[in-house]
Amino acid sequence: MSALESFDLDEDLPHGRLAIEASAGTGKTYALSTLAARYVAEEAVAISEVLIVTFTRAAAAELKDRVRARLVEFADALAGDKIPEEPLLSRMWSTDRAERLSRVRAAIAEFD
Secondary structure, X not given: OOOOOOOXXXXXXXXXXXXXXXXXXXXXXXHHHHHHHHHHHHHOOOHHXXXXXXXXXXXXXXXXXXXXXXXXXXXXXXXXXXOOOOHHHHHHHOOOHHHHHHHHHHHHHHHO
């Protein structure tokens, strides 16, 4: 059995296959929605190419809503006049801001 690796959402994006396994209430949905939004904003991955698998229809619906909400948070932060307080959004705000905002807005439009 191999050791599980951990990652920080503020660090570089992981590449390749990624599985998130954790107990209830540990922030899996937040982590997945943030990762999905980051891949759209930072790596130019189209939202239609993001695949997140979960086990129930209710969980899938919640995850879809949370991904869209996180994209809206990213768009609001990137469009704002002040550097966001959240470290991840602050870092995204300072680099390629207009391009990232365009990608995020396109993903939101595709959701709608």
